[in-house]
Structures are given as C-alpha cells and as structure tokens.
Amino acid sequence: MCGMNDFPTGEAMVLTPLVRRVLAPNPSPYTYSGTQTYIVGHGSVVVIDPGPDDQHHIDAILRATAGEEIAYISCTHTHRDHSPATRPLKEATAARIVGCAPLVLDDSGPRADEAFDRAYAPDHVLGDGESVSGPRWTLQAVATPGHTSNHLCLALLEEKALFTGDHVMAWSTSVVSPPDGDMAAYMASLELLMGRDDVIYYPAHGDPIERPQRFARGLLGHRKQREGQILRLVGRGTGEIPVMVSHMYKGLDPRLTGAAGRSVLAHLIDLRDRGVVREHQDSWELIET
Template sequence: MKHDRDFDPTYGTAVELLPGLRRLTAHNPGPFTFFGTNTYLLGTDRLVVVDPGPALPDHIGDIVKAAGGARIEAILVSHTHVDHSPGARLLKEQTGAAIVGCGIHRAARELLEDEINPLDASGDKDYLPDRELRDGEVLQAAGLSLETIETPGHTANHLCFVLQGEDVLLSADHVMGWSTSIVAPPDGSMRDYMVSIDKLLDRPEQTYFPGHGGVLRNALAYVGELKRHRLNREASILEELAAGPATIAQIVARLYVEVDPALHPAAALSVFAHLEDLAARGLVSAAPGLSLTAEFRLERRTD
C-alpha cells in the first residue's frame, strides 16, 4: 500500500495546497519518514504551525522565513515522535507562540516483565505542551477553527485535526500517503489503531493532509483500504498459526518473504501488535508469555 511515487518535498520552500494552507517538508528523509516530516502553515496574516518536525534549526528557520511578517499564534503538535514534536520548542523560543495539541509522551500500555521498548529513542520525552487538547475540543487561533480528533494507535497520544469549514483533515501519522502507519507495542496499539480507523470512516472529510507524503484525495476509500489491509494481515497470521505454533520471527519470514530483510525488525513489531490484539481477544495464546520472542498458538474455541 504505497503511493506518492511522484511526491516532491521541495525542501526549504512552502508549497500552497489550498488558499491559506501550505506544506513545508523537513529535510529528514528515511525509511520511516519517506522524504521527511510535513509541517503545515495554516492562515495568512496570522498562522497556526502544525507539527514543526524534528529539532532541525534549518527547518525552523524555513518556517519562520515562510511566515514572513505573519504572526505565529499557535504551534499545534499531533504526537510525540522525534520527527514531529521537538521542533516545537525551537519554534517557541523564536516566536513565543504557545505549544498546543497532544499530551506528553506515553506508551499504550505498561512494559511487560523483562520487556525493553525497541522504539524508546523515538519518543520525545521532553515535550510539554502549554495546552493539551482533548477529543472534540476546538482550537480557535489565527482566525481558524481546528477540531481535535483523538486517534490513538500509532502512538497513545496521537491526534488528528479537522479544519472546520473545509473538507480537510490533518491526519499526521495515523493515515499517510506513502505507506501504512507503524503500530509497534508498547508505544502503539493495534486495537486502538483499528478503533481510530473506524472513527475516521464515520467522518465526512475526503481530503487528508498527512504527516509524510502527498495529499490524499478521496481519503475515505483509502482509509477503507487501510482497514482491509490490516484485517487481511490479521487473517494471514491466524492462517499461519492454524498450521501450528510459531514465533514472530517465523511468521515474519513466511509473510514478508518479498520484503527487504532489513525491514523485518519493523515487520516483527507490526506482527507483534496484531498478536497482542488477538491475544487480548482470546484468539491466540503465547508461551511462556506475551513477548517478541514467545511462541504463539491458535486458541481452539468451542463457543
């Protein structure tokens, strides 16, 4: 499920996508960021900056330059991965604008016994908002109204934002144009992610501006594809376990045979997220206990 083959990041230059809505892509390309993190500038003579990205002084300078003489009234943050939120502190230092949006970084669940969080370094532990937004709350800034949509899954504190009066949703990393979102325990939760997918499917917005990659048109059809992709992956995992007990490494080797082995660790975290959800639903069990190295088996149910 990859799109955006022709995406142009135009580093250093803000690209107008709609009147009063521009995208500025940070120069932090990588296997989990595509060409880089998208920062959005909303407004004209007054601005809201959404996801100022990593702590890259050059990118913060580009944001200030793109703002020109317009006052930045708020810095809106969707979630606390280090490619999205650390730049907020740098931008606040330069502009005095308040940091609003998601709460502090937290995991979706407590660590299991002897578990080490493989994505610990990806969390921005220093993030502290001036104001935390909750589900349904509307931010009024720069003459705009932005509705908060809580969408946990990719992270426990993930938010999307709806630009009221427009058919527009800022989807951050919950829905991306270039790839499916990473859902990796304990930071992420597959059950929360699927609930959040259904939450967006119940909304009317058809244009998404994601945290990585290009604009998504006819977005609800794409979100439906994401849901089917996850359900198909779940079904494939259950089929593997129907043949007998298996470890995550064995499942990944069979299901991701055409994927670069360098990406297998990330695939393992995705499979773990599915298995964690399946275990919570009583469909699989793990011995000696739920972990990345456990042996999983299908639960034979009689009901």
C-alpha cells in the first residue's frame, strides 16, 4: 500500500481495481497533507468527499474521470474541507449529490477545525444502511455520528473497504467539538466499527488503515485513557480546561491547542451526562457519591 508521500496533489493514484485517490491542495494542521477525494468504480463512478471549492482540485477530479460518467458525489460530512466542491462538480457533470444530511451550526467556542459548509444541498440523504450502486460497485452508508452529528462512513461492499471520512484517521485522532461534536456518540460509533468485517479503512486525511478493527480498538482505548486523565486532574482540583490541556498534551503544536480544549470539553460533557462531574463557574468538579 502506498503512503502519503508517494503521490502529489492533483494526480490520481490507483489503490485497488475499484478505488482511485486524488489529494487536494489544502494541507493544514487539521487536514494533514490535505483532503483525499476518492473515486470508486469505472465507467460510471461515485466521487467521495470532493473537498474544498478549489478549481485546481476540481480540474484534477475531472481529468481523473475523463471519458467516464460521474453518477454520484457523496460526502461523509459537511466541514468546508469536504463538501464545497459538490456544487461546481455537479455543475460540470450533472451528478447527483448523495450522502450525509445538511448541517449548519455555529460553535459555542473557537473553531477547532473547518467550519460547516452552509451551502451544501444534497439531492438525496442516505440513511443508515442505504446504498447507491454502479457497474460492479455498491456503496452503503454507515451512520457514525460523533465528529459531527451528520457524519457517515461509506462502505464499498465488493472490497470490504470503508471510507471513514474524519471518524477514523491514521495520522491523528478525530476532533470532537461540542455542541455538535458528541463524545458519547463518537465512542459508540467506534464500537460499531469494531463489530464490522471491513478489511481496510480509507480516511479523508492520512494513509489507508489495515487491520482496521485493531486500530479502532486502539482509538477507543486512547479516548478512555484521556477520560481517566481528566478524572484524575479534576479529582486533584484541576478543573479549568486550559490547565488540563497543558497537563495532558505535552509538546502540542500551539495551533492545535483549541482542538485539544474542545475534545476535553466533549469528554467533560459526556462525564456530566453520566453524573460523574459537574460544571461550577469556569471550572469542573467531581460529584461526590
């Protein structure tokens, strides 16, 4: 399997007989090398996560599918590094936009990653288990809320492959940013993936993930370790989120401090809903039992 450094932006790389990948030119602390757009099938294809509204990237997708029909454009969720290219791509091809539901929400705190795409307008929202198909391929929606409430993974049934969007990534854990990001839902979605028989994950950012159930189990364990760290800090009287971040994320890139704080908040909200902690002014404390 080829790694991220083996191909540049704008060029289609063949991953399997049914899957091609085109990297968008939008690297950042939150997108790694950029958004990976996947093309599934041949002749009549589906484009997954077309990415930002960047003309160079849209042209690259059109070059990669020259002589073919783009029948569908499908999005895992509606952050602006994933879905804005649906509109110019649809105008160029008359493809149907299918996939996640539209979602517009303003965060209650500083953005930890890309904001929502307010103009996303699907022709059809795929429900959990619903599918679209083409010659020798079937793409099935798997509801995986957590990173966002509208997040879907997309399963390529013929290859037992799962396009995981931002739910599972090899290079980083997913940002879970309240109020829409939900840690309890994210953990439940990881549990769901552990029970599936996928043989490979294709994330929107970072390398493909082999032995995917083991990887998902590791992510779940990591989140539980973070929860344990939070409980120990709160138990010692360290209940302010910025202080917790400084204790928990040693050597963190300062540009990612906001994302870390949002994930800590997501854990605290989950713990609050389970009756373990409560918020008091600008701090958090354990609930005595």
